[in-house]
Amino acid sequence: xxxxxxxxxxxxxxxxxxxxxxxxxxxxxxxxxxxxxxxxxxxxxxxxxxxxxxxxxxxxxxxxxxxxxxxxxxxxxxxxxxxxxxxxxxxxxxxxxxxxxxxxxxxxxxxxxxxxxxxxxxxxxxxxxxxxxxxxxxxxxxxxxxxxxxxxxxxxxxxxxxxxxxxxxxxxxxxxxxxxxxxxxxxxxxxxxxxxxxxxxxxxxxxxxxxxxxxxxxxxxxxxxxxxxxxxxxxxxxxxxxxxxxxxxxxxxxxxxxxxxxxxxxxx
Amino acid sequence: xxxxxxxxxxxxxxxxxxxxxxxxxxxxxxxxxxxxxxxxxxxxxxxxxxxxxxxxxxxxxxxxxxxxxxxxxxxxxxxxxxxxxxxxxxxxxxxxxxxxxxxxxxxxxxxxxxxxxxxxxxxxxxxxxxxxxxxxxxxxxxxxxxxxxxx
Numbered sequence: 001x002x003x004x005x006x007x008x009x010x011x012x013x014x015x016x017x018x019x020x021x022x023x024x025x026x027x028x029x030x031x032x033x034x035x036x037x038x039x040x041x042x043x044x045x046x047x048x049x050x051x052x053x054x055x056x057x058x059x060x061x062x063x064x065x066x067x068x069x070x071x072x073x074x075x076x077x078x079x080x081x082x083x084x085x086x087x088x089x090x091x092x093x094x095x096x097x098x099x100x101x102x103x104x105x106x107x108x109x110x111x112x113x114x115x116x117x118x119x120x121x122x123x124x125x126x127x128x129x130x131x132x133x134x135x136x137x138x139x140x141x142x143x144x145x146x147x148x149x150x151x152x153x154x155x156x157x158x159x160x161x162x163x164x165x166x167x168x169x170x171x172x173x174x175x176x177x178x179x180x181x182x183x184x185x186x187x188x189x190x191x192x193x194x195x196x197x198x199x200x201x202x203x204x205x206x207x208x209x210x211x212x213x214x215x216x217x218x219x220x221x222x223x224x225x226x227x228x229x230x231x232x233x234x235x236x237x238x239x240x241x242x243x244x245x246x247x248x249x250x251x252x253x254x255x256x257x258x259x260x261x262x263x264x265x266x267x268x
Numbered sequence: 269x270x271x272x273x274x275x276x277x278x279x280x281x282x283x284x285x286x287x288x289x290x291x292x293x294x295x296x297x298x299x300x301x302x303x304x305x306x307x308x309x310x311x312x313x314x315x316x317x318x319x320x321x322x323x324x325x326x327x328x329x330x331x332x333x334x335x336x337x338x339x340x341x342x343x344x345x346x347x348x349x350x351x352x353x354x355x356x357x358x359x360x361x362x363x364x365x366x367x368x369x370x371x372x373x374x375x376x377x378x379x380x381x382x383x384x385x386x387x388x389x390x391x392x393x394x395x396x397x398x399x400x401x402x403x404x405x406x407x408x409x410x411x412x413x414x415x416x417x418x419x
Binding site: 123127202203206207208 | 283356363367368372
């Protein structure tokens with residue numbers, strides 16, 4: 001292997017013998033394939049108590065499931081692919097807006113203008129348009145359906161079509177990135193290390209499959225002008241799930257369940 | 269059938285034709301838009317100058333949400349290019365963004381030729397020579413340049 005072996009240089013290095021990056025990527029793809037075959041992008045409504053079956057014999061979690069069930073009746077699971085926050089948040093936001101024409105229309109207007117904002121911030125118009133067009137296309141399709149139940153069914157169908165669903169996620173990632181960059185003085189305090197806000201956006205926000213943190217959620221909320229309540233369920237002490245409203249003090253319209261590194265949608 | 273990936277690749281191709289970046293070119297193969305051939309010309313004022321390096325780009329239906337697989341077909345001597353032509357470049361792996369297109373990929377690889385990253389070596393010999401014996405490094409690169417005329 002390697003390039004011409006006659007040199008006197010150290011030849012014991014292993015990285016020349018195989019392309020490690022591709023091996024890792026191949027394994028990642030296999031894991032993703034298994035997940036995508038077993039869990040839909042956005043699931044059907046199910047009772048919150050269905051969580052109990054995942055935690056039989058686990059007293060801490062079972063107590064928390066009970067507490068959660070006292071506050072919320074049902075939930076929708078999302079596929080754990082690193083996009084779960086963005087997918088859950090967009091889905092839940094639109095699902096609610098479909099029940100309120102007036103609010104939906106102002107959301108639509110905000111979306112229509114968003115492309116110019118992104119272009120002004122330096123996003124490349126050519127690639128941006130591909131995502132923007134799809135995003136608007138979906139919003140238009142939903143707006144054209146008068147019956148709320150029919151519109152929600154269409155939303156569910158669209159969000160389970162990989163092509164559309166992922167493009168919706170990409171566009172929200174771009175809007176979130178734009179929001180972070182617009183208010184970079186504020187957000188820079190939340191970024192660890194030497195990275196600039198723009199670096200952080202390129203590395204942690206815009207790429208697909210990258211998990212979301214508090215900072216992503218804060219920016220996404222302000223990009224869509226929506227408040228979210230996150231219920232945290234983990235192995236921490238106590239029998240109740242803790243909750244956080246983002247932005248602080250808002251009246252949340254979207255409710256999400258967080259279990260370590262994953263978000264699902266909750267319904268009161 | 270038109271899928272988001274295929275539709276997007278048509279757009280990428282159109283843009284590459286209308287607004288071609290200096291020193292790179294690329295086009296889908298005759299019967300398959302998911303596989304492209306590309307050429308990167310060695311950047312001026314680098315040992316790669318005058319070389320014409322051929323690459324293949326393979327897309328999946330997940331493009332642009334996932335990066336394509338890019339590989340040099342021409343023999344390369346570069347700290348971040350594997351013996352099989354695979355390229356170690358962050359934007360083709362964990363720092364890929366769906367806002368990149370073929371044009372951005374090719375220009376990034378072109379700048380990788382000018383600015384190797386010897387701290388993340390795919391070819392440790394090239395990385396070592398680049399750091400410790402620049403003259404020998406350049407000699408080996410020039411050999412690739414000459415070979416690229418024949419390939």
